[in-house]
Amino acid sequence: MAVNEMTSKEVTKKVFNKEELFIFDVRNESDFIDWKIEGENFEYLNIPYFELLDGVEEIIDKIPTDKEVLVVCAKEGSSVMVAELLSDEGLNVSYLKNGMKAWSEHLEPVKVGDLNDGGEIYQFVRIGKGCLSYMVVSNGEAALIDATRMTDTYLDFAKRIGAKITHVFDTHLHADHISGGRTIAEKTGATYWLPPKDATDVTFDYQALEDGNDITIGNTTINIQALYSPGHTIGSTSFVVDEKFLLSGDILFIDSIGRPDLAGKAEDWVSDLRESLYKRYRELSEELIVLPAHFMIVDELNDDGSISEKLGTLFAKNHGLNIEDENEFRKLVTENLPAQPNAYQEIRQTNMGKINPDIDHQREMEIGPNRCAVR
Numbered sequence: 001m002a003v004n005e006m007t008s009k010e011v012t013k014k015v016f017n018k019e020e021l022f023i024f025d026v027r028n029e030s031d032f033i034d035w036k037i038e039g040e041n042f043e044y045l046n047i048p049y050f051e052l053l054d055g056v057e058e059i060i061d062k063i064p065t066d067k068e069v070l071v072v073c074a075k076e077g078s079s080v081m082v083a084e085l086l087s088d089e090g091l092n093v094s095y096l097k098n099g100m101k102a103w104s105e106h107l108e109p110v111k112v113g114d115l116n117d118g119g120e121i122y123q124f125v126r127i128g129k130g131c132l133s134y135m136v137v138s139n140g141e142a143a144l145i146d147a148t149r150m151t152d153t154y155l156d157f158a159k160r161i162g163a164k165i166t167h168v169f170d171t172h173l174h175a176d177h178i179s180g181g182r183t184i185a186e187k188t189g190a191t192y193w194l195p196p197k198d199a200t201d202v203t204f205d206y207q208a209l210e211d212g213n214d215i216t217i218g219n220t221t222i223n224i225q226a227l228y229s230p231g232h233t234i235g236s237t238s239f240v241v242d243e244k245f246l247l248s249g250d251i252l253f254i255d256s257i258g259r260p261d262l263a264g265k266a267e268d269w270v271s272d273l274r275e276s277l278y279k280r281y282r283e284l285s286e287e288l289i290v291l292p293a294h295f296m297i298v299d300e301l302n303d304d305g306s307i308s309e310k311l312g313t314l315f316a317k318n319h320g321l322n323i324e325d326e327n328e329f330r331k332l333v334t335e336n337l338p339a340q341p342n343a344y345q346e347i348r349q350t351n352m353g354k355i356n357p358d359i360d361h362q363r364e365m366e367i368g369p370n371r372c373a374v375r
Contacts, residue, residue, distance in 0.1 A: 001303025004094040005071055008106035011096065012127050014276060014307035015039045016108075019174050022067045024093075026052065026082050027074055027100070034368045037072060037096075037103060037128070038298045042333055049078040050346045058276060069093040077108035101363060103128040107153045109135075110306045112291065115242045117219035123306050124153065124290060130295050130305060130370025131177050135163075143167040144184060145239065145247055145316075146293050147360070148363060151180040154185065154277045163210045165190045167215055170351075171249030172236035173198035175344040175365055179351050195235030209237050234269065246288040246311060251276055254300040254309050257320030260333055270330045277321055286312030294370050342368040 005355045013104055014021050020041045021335060026049035036044065039319045045062055052059070063069060063086060069369055071086070074078040079095040086093045096103065114120055119138030128131065135154065142163040147170075158165050158296040165188040172195060182204060185192035193209040194202070199241045213224035223240040235259075239247040249259040257277060260269040266361045288311045302308065315321050322327040345366035349355045350362070357365065 002092060003080070003087045003298060004092075005097050006094040007097045008102045008128070008175070009108065011037060011070070011103070012108045012305075013126075015127060016301065020067055022069045024063065024069060024086075025072045026078050027072070028179050031074070035100075035367070037100075040298055043067070048146070049073060049082055052082055052085065058088060059090050060086070061092075063091060063093075065091065071095045072103075073099050075099040078314065085230045099132070100367075102129070104363070104367060105150055107133075107148065107150055108305065109153075109362060110304060112306045112308055113289065115220050118245070119218060119220050119242075120344070121241060121245060121291075123318065124148075124157075124206060125305060125307065126177075127367050130176060132291070132293055132295060133289060134247060136217050136222065137161065137163045138220035140164060141218040142324075143169065143215065143217045143222060144170045144181070144190075146171055146174070146249070147180040147184055149178040149180045149183070151183050151187070154184060156189060164188070167191050167193065167217065169237075169239070170279070171238070171247065172233040173202075173351055173356075174347060174368065175233075175348050175351075176294075178347055178362055182353075195233070195237045197235030198233045199235070200351050227263055234272070236369060240284070240288065243285075245291055246284065246368055247293075249293045252281065252290060252314065252318070252321075253294055254290070254307060254314065255318065255335070256296050257318070259337055270333055273333060274326065274329055281311065282315075284311060286310065286315065290314060295374045296370060306333070342366065 018040045019155055021039060023037055023041045025036060025046045028048050029046055030044040047059060071079040071083040076099040079099060083093045083095040106128060107126050110125055112121055112123045112124050117136055121137045124133045131148055133147050136143045140163055141166045142158050144154055144165055161253055168185045168190045170179050170181045171326050191207050194206040196208040199206055209224060211225060215222045220242055225238045225240060236249050236251060238249055238251060289308050290311050291308050300307050350357060
């Protein structure tokens with residue numbers, strides 16, 4: 001039988017469409033438990049490839065013949081080997097092109113809405129990491145928010161839709177992924193914006209992103225609202241676009257809220273986090289559509305693959321917005337937190353411009369799931 005190649009984009013479409021897929025993951029058990037391809041109707045089998053070097057006869061009955069089967073490993077090589085062994089036994093299977101390395105880096109653009117004066121806003125879903133970035137497009141100009149290091153994806157997309165990138169924003173100094181903001185600004189001549197309270201140790205020039213800044217993109221105004229201590233940082237910043245969309249950064253997610261501990265300031269910043277969520281956001285219109293910088297679980301995906309929800313709905317349903325007791329809230333965001341992101345201190349230093357690791361090291365630094373939220 002044939003061994004087929006499946007790309008991360010093709011797998012992403014299966015996630016979005018809630019299709020069935022049987023994933024045979026041949027990485028080590030610890031790696032599989034820590035981080036895997038997630039889909040609402042996916043089934044899984046994990047057997048490390050080194051246990052299959054003598055053949056697959058003993059496990060062949062564990063592989064379904066009535067479902068599409070995808071073999072997955074870290075970089076591709078082991079999955080090709082196992083897929084060929086299964087093929088020799090008469091099974092029709094696919095392997096994931098470039099493995100989990102490619103899954104971690106794939107960005108899928110999804111249009112999330114129209115602007116009042118003819119523009120659009122797009123969400124770039126980094127499906128394997130749970131990172132979300134945005135492009136606001138209006139009258140041939142574009143602004144990027146929280147871009148990842150896969151800069152070519154944004155540049156190619158802007159070129160395809162005929163837009164010039166004029167402004168690049170980071171809502172905060174990221175600790176879970178390496179920002180592509182400065183690189184894109186350098187390549188396009190765009191202005192790079194960063195909250196100054198997050199920029200005290202950076203080694204590069206930037207435009208101060210502060211409360212009250214109104215940035216014009218084509219015919220669209222982006223209103224900047226500075227909110228203290230949302231997910232990771234003291235300077236984290238929210239954007240209201242076109243009085244319709246709230247880009248919440250790492251303050252508020254669909255099913256969770258941001259964690260304040262990645263700069264070692266959890267106890268200091270809890271009260272600021274609570275004020276942002278329970279006071280400042282309460283002053284905003286509940287009709288605003290929240291567009292966060294991350295998602296935590298695939299259940300948060302809408303039918304089109306986007307991640308968004310009205311602010312009023314989150315006030316009603318998000319547990320993190322409904323904790324009346326301040327001590328209980330403090331306990332939630334300072335105790336029993338999930339593991340911190342892989343290499344988060346190195347990632348922060350990279351985003352400060354203090355170190356410049358090569359691309360292979362950057363990939364290793366970012367491997368693993370999103371760990372920016374508490375719920």
